[in-house]
Amino acid sequence: MQGVSIRQAEIAAEQQYVDKVYARLLVMREEAKAMIAAAHERGLERLPAALVERDAMVYHATRQLKSLEAEYEGLVFGRLDQASGEIFYIGRLGVRDADFDTMVIDWRAPVAAAFYQATAEQPMDVVRRRVIRCSGGKVLHVDDELLTPDAVPEGLTVVGDGALMATLARARGPMMRDIVGTIQREQDDAIRAPAEGITEITGGPGTGKTAVALHRAAYLMYRNRRRFNSGVLVVGPSPVFMNYISRVLPSLGEDTVELRALGEVLDGVKATRTDPAEVAVAKGSLRMRKVLLNIMKEAPPGAPSELRIVYSGQVLKLEAHELTKVRKAVHSRRVQPNQARKVAADALLEALWQKASSYSDNRFDRKNFVVDIADRNEFTDFVAAWWPPVLPTQVLGWLGDRERLRKAAKRNLSPAEVEAVAATWADQDAGWSVADVAVLDELRVLLGDPPKQRRAADELDEFDMIAHEVTSWHQREQGQQQLGRADHYDHYSHVIVDEAQDLSPMQWRMLGRRGKYASWTIVGDPVQSSWPDAAEAADAKERALGKVKRRRRFLLRTNYRNSSEIFELAADVVRDVVDPDDLPTAVRSTGLEPELRTVPDVPNQTVAAAKELLDQVDGTVGVIGTMARRAELTSWVADLGERVQAVGSLEAKGMEYDAVVLVEPAELIAESPTGLRALYVALTRATQRLTVVASDNSWRE
Numbered sequence: 001m002q003g004v005s006i007r008q009a010e011i012a013a014e015q016q017y018v019d020k021v022y023a024r025l026l027v028m029r030e031e032a033k034a035m036i037a038a039a040h041e042r043g044l045e046r047l048p049a050a051l052v053e054r055d056a057m058v059y060h061a062t063r064q065l066k067s068l069e070a071e072y073e074g075l076v077f078g079r080l081d082q083a084s085g086e087i088f089y090i091g092r093l094g095v096r097d098a099d100f101d102t103m104v105i106d107w108r109a110p111v112a113a114a115f116y117q118a119t120a121e122q123p124m125d126v127v128r129r130r131v132i133r134c135s136g137g138k139v140l141h142v143d144d145e146l147l148t149p150d151a152v153p154e155g156l157t158v159v160g161d162g163a164l165m166a167t168l169a170r171a172r173g174p175m176m177r178d179i180v181g182t183i184q185r186e187q188d189d190a191i192r193a194p195a196e197g198i199t200e201i202t203g204g205p206g207t208g209k210t211a212v213a214l215h216r217a218a219y220l221m222y223r224n225r226r227r228f229n230s231g232v233l234v235v236g237p238s239p240v241f242m243n244y245i246s247r248v249l250p251s252l253g254e255d256t257v258e259l260r261a262l263g264e265v266l267d268g269v270k271a272t273r274t275d276p277a278e279v280a281v282a283k284g285s286l287r288m289r290k291v292l293l294n295i296m297k298e299a300p301p302g303a304p305s306e307l308r309i310v311y312s313g314q315v316l317k318l319e320a321h322e323l324t325k326v327r328k329a330v331h332s333r334r335v336q337p338n339q340a341r342k343v344a345a346d347a348l349l350e351a352l353w354q355k356a357s358s359y360s361d362n363r364f365d366r367k368n369f370v371v372d373i374a375d376r377n378e379f380t381d382f383v384a385a386w387w388p389p390v391l392p393t394q395v396l397g398w399l400g401d402r403e404r405l406r407k408a409a410k411r412n413l414s415p416a417e418v419e420a421v422a423a424t425w426a427d428q429d430a431g432w433s434v435a436d437v438a439v440l441d442e443l444r445v446l447l448g449d450p451p452k453q454r455r456a457a458d459e460l461d462e463f464d465m466i467a468h469e470v471t472s473w474h475q476r477e478q479g480q481q482q483l484g485r486a487d488h489y490d491h492y493s494h495v496i497v498d499e500a501q502d503l504s505p506m507q508w509r510m511l512g513r514r515g516k517y518a519s520w521t522i523v524g525d526p527v528q529s530s531w532p533d534a535a536e537a538a539d540a541k542e543r544a545l546g547k548v549k550r551r552r553r554f555l556l557r558t559n560y561r562n563s564s565e566i567f568e569l570a571a572d573v574v575r576d577v578v579d580p581d582d583l584p585t586a587v588r589s590t591g592l593e594p595e596l597r598t599v600p601d602v603p604n605q606t607v608a609a610a611k612e613l614l615d616q617v618d619g620t621v622g623v624i625g626t627m628a629r630r631a632e633l634t635s636w637v638a639d640l641g642e643r644v645q646a647v648g649s650l651e652a653k654g655m656e657y658d659a660v661v662l663v664e665p666a667e668l669i670a671e672s673p674t675g676l677r678a679l680y681v682a683l684t685r686a687t688q689r690l691t692v693v694a695s696d697n698s699w700r701e
Contacts, residue, residue, distance in 0.1 A: 007142065007159045014132055015139040018076050021095055021103055022137045025075070028095070074134030076104055077181035078115050081128040083151045090115045092180060093253055107180050108222040116188035123147040128156060131181055174620060174642070176245045176656075179211045180252060190554040191216045195224065195494065197550025198520045204584035205570070205684035206561025209523045210236075210245060210654055213496050216521055218252040220494060231492040232257045233514060235265060237499040238434075239272055240651045258492075262503075263434040265510055266441045267487040271432040274627050274650055277672035279420045281532060283435040284504025286540065287412040289442055292395070295408040296446055297331045299324070301398055303386050309352065309378060312364065316355045318348070323386070326351050330387075336448025337390060344387040345380075349373060389450035392443035396436065400426030438506035444488065445513065492518045499653050500524035502531055505540030512544025520545060527578045528681050530650070532673040559584040559684075561656055566690050569594050570683035574676055594690040602695055603636055606663050609691040610637055610644055613659035617688050622647060622657035624682045626667045633663060649678045652685055660686035665699035 078090035094106035105112045118124040127148045133141040144158045152158075183191065190212050193199045199216070203209050214234070221228050236242050239261045249257050263271035275283065282288065299305075307318040318326070330344045331337075349370050356364050373379050399405045402422040409418055424433065432440070495515035497503070501524035503511070522541075531537050559567055567586035575583075599605040606623065613621045620643050625633050627648035634646040647655065649668050662682050669675035679699065683690065 006157060010142050010157055010159055011139050014079070014142055017089065018134065018137060018139055021076055021089075021091075024095055024097055024103060074132070074136070074181070076134065077132050079130040079132060080115055080126050081130070081156065083125050083127050083148060085153070088112070092251070106222065108219045113188065113192065116183045117185050118147055119185065120147050127151050127153070128158060133181070174244070174645070176211070176248050179208060180215065183215065184558070186554070186556055186558070187212045190556070191219050193552055193554070195220050195227070195519050197548050197552070198522065198545055200551070200553045201521065201523045201556065202525060202553065203556030204525055204527060204559055204582070205681070206559035206586070207556035207584050208560060209525070209556060210498055211248070212556070213498055213521055213523045214245060214248045215252065217257050217494070217496055218249055218254045221254050221257070228493045231489065232494045232496070233492045234259045234496045235498065235511060236261055237502060237653045238651045239263070240647055241654045244655060262507060263437050265514065266437050266444070269432055269437055269440060271434050271437050273431055273433045274648070275424060275433045275435050276420070278417070279424055280435045280504070282413055282417040282421050283439055284506045284531070285533070286505045286536065288439060288506060290412045291405070291409050292439070292443055292446055294410065295395060295399060295404070296337055296443070297327070298408065299327060299386070300388060300390060304382060307348065307382050307386075309373060309376070311356060311369065311373065314356065314359050316352050318351055318355070322351060336446070338448040338450045341383065341387050341451070345374065345383045348383065390447055391450070392440040392447060395443050395447070396425050396439065397428060400428070435504065438504065438510040441510040441513070442506060490514050490516055494519050494521070496521040496523070498523045501526050501529040502653065503537060503541070504531055505536050508537065508540040508544040515544070516546065527574060527582050528653075528677055530672060530674045530678060557584050559586040560588070561687050562586050562684055563588055563590040563592065563688065565590060565593050566686055567684065569690070570680050573683060574680045577676055590688060592689055594692060596692045596694075598694055598697055600695065602664060602693055605693050606633070606661055607636055607640070609661045609693055610640055613661065613689055613691065614640065614643060617658035619643070619658035620645060622652070622655065622660045622685055623663065624649065624652050624660060624685065625663040626671045628671070629663065629667070649682055652682050655685055656687055657685055658687055659689040660691070662690065662692045664694055665692060666694065666696065669699055
C-alpha cells in the first residue's frame with residue numbers, strides 16, 4: 001500500500017505541472033489568434049510596408065496556432081532530473097512561460113537527446129529519467145529509471161516497473177501511434193542522423209523501422225524547416241499501410257509531409273489492385289523498359305499507312321515501307337515523341353522533296369516546295385494523324401493486343417509472360433495495378449509531355465480571380481494548394497521509402513525521378529523481401545540514388561512487437577533460407593504459445609477464431625491470407641465489427657495487430673517465388689496472440 005501511495009503522490013505532483021503547461025498552452029493559442037487579428041488590421045492601411053508586415057505576422061502566427069491546436073496524445077511525456085539539480089520536461093511541443101523560461105522542451109531539441117540516449121554506462125548527467133504517461137492532459141502513470149545512483153539527492157523518489165514493456169502491452173488501435181515517449185537509443189541514433197546523403201535503416205519485424213522513419217521526418221523538419229519546406233515525401237507499400245501510419249506525423253506537429261502508397265506516386269493515377277506474382281515480376285523488371293522503348297517507336301494503331309499529295313500535276317506518294325523508314329529516322333534523333341511532331345513533319349517534307357526531285361529533274365524550287373506543301377491542310381491533317389500526341393495509358397492499352405506486345409517484347413518476355421501481361425492490359429475495366437504505375441511513369445518520361453494547349457478563358461478567369469483575391473502569405477499558400485503545383489513534382493528535399501526491400505527495379509526508377517535532388521531515408525529488411533531478383537533491384541536502387549558519397553547505415557536488432565513465443569514460430573519458417581544474424585531478438589514473453597489449428601472447415605473456423613480473439617484482446621484483430629483470398633476473407637468477417645480487418649499478404653506489410661488469424665499458410669508459400677518470406681511477414685504481425693487456421697500441415701514440413 002505504501003508503494004501505491006508513493007506512486008499516486010508522484011502522479012499528483014506531475015499532474016500539477018502538466019496543468020500549468022496546458023494553461024499556458026491555452027494562453028499561447030489566444031495570443032496567436034490575437035496576432036492574426038492585429039495583422040489583418042495592420043493590412044487595412046494598404047501601404048506596402050504594412051502589407052509586408054501583415055504577411056509575415058499572419059504566416060508565423062498561423063503556423064504557431066496550427067501547431068498549438070494539434071491533437072496531442074499527452075503533450076508532456078518525459079522528465080529528466082540532472083546531477084546539476086536542473087529539471088527538464090520533455091514533450092511533443094516546446095512551451096515557454098510568459099517570461100520566456102522553458103516549461104517543456106521539444107523532443108527533437110538537442111537537450112532532449114539525453115532522454116533517449118542516456119544509459120547507466122553513459123548517463124549524460126542524468127540522475128533520473130521519468131516517463132509520464134498521459135491521456136490528453138490527465139497523468140495516468142509515471143515510471144522511473146535511475147541512471148546515476150550515487151548522485152541521487154535526498155528526497156528524490158523512484159517508482160516504476162518498466163515503461164517500455166507497459167507501452168508494448170497496450171492495445172493497438174486502427175492507427176499507428178507515435179513512439180515519441182519510448183524511443184530507444186538505437187532508434188534515436190537513426191532518427192537524429194545527419195540529413196545529408198542516404199540513411200539506411202535495416203531491421204527485422206517489430207524493430208520500429210517505420211516509426212523511426214516517421215519520427216526522423218519530424219526531426220528533420222524541426223531542425224531545418226527552411227531546407228525541407230520544398231517537400232518531404234514518404235512512400236509505403238499500400239493504401240492500407242499509409243492509412244495506418246497517417247496520424248503519426250500530425251501527432252508530432254507535422255502535417256506538411258506528403259504520404260503516398262506505391263500505387264499513388266504518379267499524379268492522376270490511384271492503383272490498389274495487385275497483379276499475380278509472375279505478372280508483377282514481368283512488369284517490374286527492367287526488361288519491361290526495353291519493351292516500352294520498342295513499342296513507342298511503332299506507328300500508333302489507326303495511323304495512316306500512305307501519304308499522297310499532288311504537286312504541279314505530279315503525284316507524290318510515300319508508301320508504308322517509306323513511312324516506316326521516315327519514322328525510324330525521326331526516332332533516331334532521340335527527341336521525345338510527344339515533342340517531335342515538327343521533326344516528323346520536316347522529315348516527311350524531306351522525303352516528299354526527294355520524291356519530287358527524282359520525278360522533275362530538279363525543276364522545282366526546294367524552298368517554294370516546302371512552304372507550299374507544309375501549308376496544305378491535307379499535309380497538316382496527315383501529320384496530326386500519323387504522329388499524334390500519345391498518352392502513357394494509350395500505349396498500355398495497345399499492348400493489351402497480344403500480337404503487338406509479342407512484337408514489342410522480342411526476346412525480353414517469355415511467351416507465357418506475353419500472354420499473362422497482355423491479358424491484364426486488355427481488360428481496361430479492371431483498372432491499373434500497382435505494378436502498372438511505374439510502367440506508366442516510365443512511359444511518361446519516354447514519350448514526353450503532350451504539347452500544351454492554351455487555357456480556356458473560363459480557366460484563365462478562375463486563375464486570375466484566385467490570384468487577385470489572395471491577400472496574405474497564408475492565403476497564398478492555400479491558393480497554391482487549390483490551384484495545384486506542377487504534376488510529377490521532382491524537387492522533393494527528402495524522400496523516405498518504407499518496405500524498400502520489395503521495390504521492383506521499375507519502381508526504383510519511378511522514385512529516383514522524384515528524389516533526384518533529395519536526401520534519402522531508406523527503410524527495409526532483406527529477410528522480408530518479396531522481389532525475387534535481389535541483384536537487379538539493388539542495381540536499380542543504386543542508379544536511382546545516384547552517386548551519393550555520404551551514406552550511413554543503422555541496424556535495429558530488437559523486436560519490440562512480437563512476443564518471443566510468436567516470433568519463434570515465425571523464425572522457424574525462414575531459418576533455413578536466411579542468415580540467422582539477420583533475425584532480430586524478441587525481448588518480451590507472454591507465456592501464450594501460438595495456436596495451430598488443422599481443420600476441414602476453414603471459413604467457419606476462421607470466423608470462430610476471430611471471435612475468440614476479440615474476446616481475448618482489447619485492440620485490433622487482423623485476418624491475413626493470400627491476395628487472391630482477400631475479398632473472400634473480408635466477406636467472412638464482415639459482421640465482426642471495426643476491430644477486425646481482413647488483409648492480403650502484401651497489404652499486411654508494415655501492419656501490426658493485437659491478435660492475428662492467419663489463414664491457409666501453405667497458400668502464402670505457393671503464392672509467389674518468395675512465399676516463405678511472405679509467410680514470415682504474416683506470422684510477425686501479432687503483438688499478443690496468434691491463431692493459424694489451415695486445412696493441412698504442409699506449411700510446417
